[in-house]
Amino acid sequence: MPKNITIFTTNTCAYCVMVKKWLNAKGFSYEEVNLDQDPSRQSEALELSGALTVPVTVVTKADDSRDVIVGYNLSQLAPAVS
């Protein structure tokens, strides 16, 4: 089980909705950072992902190691939360 999950999203991003739907279906809780509501955290998302895109999902594991997944990518998301 991951320690925590943070998703960077925007209001209009349908792929962000998909990440949330997938995590909900698997029973994971997460913190959402909406960059439209909180634009000041945009640089944080960019620093973590190196990309100018959302969703960015940050999975912090029990040993505090982190996986950063850019986009709606189940082949990376599934192993990251397992």
Add this chain to the structure above:
Amino acid sequence: MAEREIHDVVIVGAGPAALSAAIYTTREDIDTVIYEKGVIGGLAAVTDWVDNYPGFAQGVAGMELAESLQKQAERFGTDIRLGEVLSIHDEGELKRLETTDGEVYARTILITTGSDYKKLGIPGESEYYARGVHYCATCDGAFYRDKRVVVVGGGNSAVQEAMFLTKFVSHIDLLVRSDKFRASEILQEELKKHTDKITVHFNTTTDEIIGENGKVTKVVGTDKKTNKKVEFPTDGVFVFIGLKPNTQFLKDSDVLLDEIGMVITNAYLETNVKGVFAAGDVRSGATMQIASATGEGATAALMIRKYLEPHHM
């Protein structure tokens, strides 16, 4: 031997065509599974605003329409699975589908895989993918608040997405390869309201995306009239140069495609393979609208019901 998983219909893709078909099939107790590799709601879900879908007097947000279609399909028992169909195999009465979650069998298949954005195929495009080169304005537009962007394309998507981006950006250079828009008259009229932010450059090819220190700094094109190179200083590039059908997963099947890779059907929306149907944007001759996709989805569902009657019901 493990039990085979068999369904009445497996729908490939969960765009408007699929969800509409599923509303009809599941409502009639036809056991229906949908596989979706991307966004439930398809291209409609990534469209900011839909003004021409009947029944919404003031228009509707694409994401809201998608959500509503999904809920309606699930209300009647549609099983939507987040996974990709990798290939389909005609084994007569039953069709076998290879998916990222394993193998399933279906009495009928409905192909509603729509289409995806084309790439330019120019230097810098893949290098700066998601770091300055983008294909989804509703996803990535917010990163360009008060910045300059280049939008490439002259069709409906390019014009619509450029207008959406004006919510964020300070200026847009819209590069159109030909001497006029392919976009509808209505969208062209709308575009005129945005001359303060959007500069249109006709007869301009997009040749190269150049950056420095990992950031896009300019787009180099050619003015086809003078044959001279032109440069557009920019922070990002959004590419909307048309769509290509999502039919790669059919390459080893017997399903016939037209010369651009769209699925050929008869008037009953059935392909050349018995029991395999297609609807929506992926179908050869499709009119590429949400209303037509949902209409075709409903038609396909009724044809599937008819096909299943003598066979199994």
